[in-house]
Amino acid sequence: MIERAVPVVESCLIPAVFDRLAPGCGGHPHRVITPEQAADLRDCLALVPDPRDRRGVRHSAGSLLTLAAAAVLAGARSFAAIGEWIADLPQRVLAIMGARLDACQDRYVAPEESTVRRLAQQVDGDLLDAAISAWLRADTTSQTGDDHAGDSADTDGLPAAVAIDGKSLRGTYPRAGGTGVQVLAAITHTTGQPHTEGIVLGQRLVTTGTSEIAWVQSLLDQVDLTGKVVTADALHTVADHARYLHRRGACYVFIVKENQHQLFEQLDALPWHDIPICTRDETGHGRTERRTIQLAPLGDYLGYPRVEFPHATHALLIERYTTQHSTGKRSAYAELGLPTLPTRHAHPAQVAAYARNHWHIENRLHWVRDVTYGEDHSRVRTGNAPRFMATLRNLAISTLRHHGRTTIAQGLRHMSRDFTRPLTHLGTPT
Numbered sequence: 001m002i003e004r005a006v007p008v009v010e011s012c013l014i015p016a017v018f019d020r021l022a023p024g025c026g027g028h029p030h031r032v033i034t035p036e037q038a039a040d041l042r043d044c045l046a047l048v049p050d051p052r053d054r055r056g057v058r059h060s061a062g063s064l065l066t067l068a069a070a071a072v073l074a075g076a077r078s079f080a081a082i083g084e085w086i087a088d089l090p091q092r093v094l095a096i097m098g099a100r101l102d103a104c105q106d107r108y109v110a111p112e113e114s115t116v117r118r119l120a121q122q123v124d125g126d127l128l129d130a131a132i133s134a135w136l137r138a139d140t141t142s143q144t145g146d147d148h149a150g151d152s153a154d155t156d157g158l159p160a161a162v163a164i165d166g167k168s169l170r171g172t173y174p175r176a177g178g179t180g181v182q183v184l185a186a187i188t189h190t191t192g193q194p195h196t197e198g199i200v201l202g203q204r205l206v207t208t209g210t211s212e213i214a215w216v217q218s219l220l221d222q223v224d225l226t227g228k229v230v231t232a233d234a235l236h237t238v239a240d241h242a243r244y245l246h247r248r249g250a251c252y253v254f255i256v257k258e259n260q261h262q263l264f265e266q267l268d269a270l271p272w273h274d275i276p277i278c279t280r281d282e283t284g285h286g287r288t289e290r291r292t293i294q295l296a297p298l299g300d301y302l303g304y305p306r307v308e309f310p311h312a313t314h315a316l317l318i319e320r321y322t323t324q325h326s327t328g329k330r331s332a333y334a335e336l337g338l339p340t341l342p343t344r345h346a347h348p349a350q351v352a353a354y355a356r357n358h359w360h361i362e363n364r365l366h367w368v369r370d371v372t373y374g375e376d377h378s379r380v381r382t383g384n385a386p387r388f389m390a391t392l393r394n395l396a397i398s399t400l401r402h403h404g405r406t407t408i409a410q411g412l413r414h415m416s417r418d419f420t421r422p423l424t425h426l427g428t429p430t
Contacts, residue, residue, distance in 0.1 A: 058111075
């Protein structure tokens with residue numbers, strides 16, 4: 001018998017993501033799936049390789065991942081809660097989700113909690129994050145109707161921004177001491193469109209023995225940075241990151257603290273008393289705050305002390321003076337920064353907005369995972385399961401924000417009252 005090779009038709013919806021992550025492959029890092037291809041999250045998750053032994057597999061990995069994602073979107077905080085949510089699904093939904101049909105009983109069997117947990121412990125976290133991030137980006141594009149929606153924050157075309165920051169999963173740290181799981185994430189902010197802000201664009205695991213700095217470029221390789229502004233805290237104010245962002249066509253707003261002694265001293269030596277001041281007053285949260293912002297252009301022609309940092313166009317000084325209404329206590333805080341922005345966007349108030357909105361990643365992502373999902377109290381710690389749960393929480397928070405939910409706890413309660421709601425939000429027809 002002569003065997004003939006049959007041409008293989010490419011069916012992968014996110015080839016660029018998986019090709020780039022696969023060893024030895026070099027797919028283009030900025031290609032994205034189309035809105036039509038990514039309407040259903042199941043189509044993306046079905047592409048995540050199943051790490052389990054094929055013998056005895058009764059539920060596909062894509063089905064289990066989608067069910068777990070919907071359960072977390074409905075408020076599940078643990079594998080036990082995920083299992084209970086899945087067990088309550090009616091037969092027609094289990095059929096849609098590809099559950100196993102028990103021919104003897106003529107009914108679909110819901111997967112056990114232990115089945116989901118074992119998959120979570122083994123699944124490739126990088127590929128799972130890549131698939132979910134690609135779906136979120138395509139879902140956002142499908143509703144905006146423009147591949148570049150969100151690239152401007154107002155009618156003046158202020159570039160959208162991406163914040164990067166790391167988070168330690170405290171529940172994974174051994175009581176006797178040692179290291180736990182730490183992840184590095186990137187989210188959108190200052191887009192000017194509420195449904196495109198607070199969306200998680202990617203996440204990477206910070207492996208033991210390394211720091212966040214080592215994983216920034218790998219994280220941002222997944223994101224189209226052209227024309228955007230990347231914001232980061234003082235830990236990431238390093239020359240290699242500045243050069244990398246410049247090559248990618250992005251600007252940056254970095255904070256400088258005294259851990260960078262030479263750079264801090266160079267900025268501190270600028271004649272700030274001669275530089276114009278922009279003042280903003282705000283009242284709220286039981287306090288009154290006055291914020292002064294100064295932005296100094298850099299260049300030898302100005303006669304300022306030389307600042308050695310790649311591609312920096314300006315120096316930034318922000319001073320905050322706060323008065324607590326209840327106690328009358330006053331405090332003052334100052335921080336220096338290095339933005340690189342086109343001249344048309346280099347206004348003190350705009351640069352200060354980037355620096356302030358950077359903390360959306362702390363307030364609108366990390367805080368929500370800790371308080372609403374109780375992440376720091378979770379005792380999940382085996383294999384890849386901690387990162388798996390963090391990824392699904394990112395997906396749930398981003399999906400709710402994308403659909404206009406400003407209060408995540410309220411959104412989760414809304415999702416929990418009807419099992420069709422989370423599935424519908426994830427593009428699965430019920």
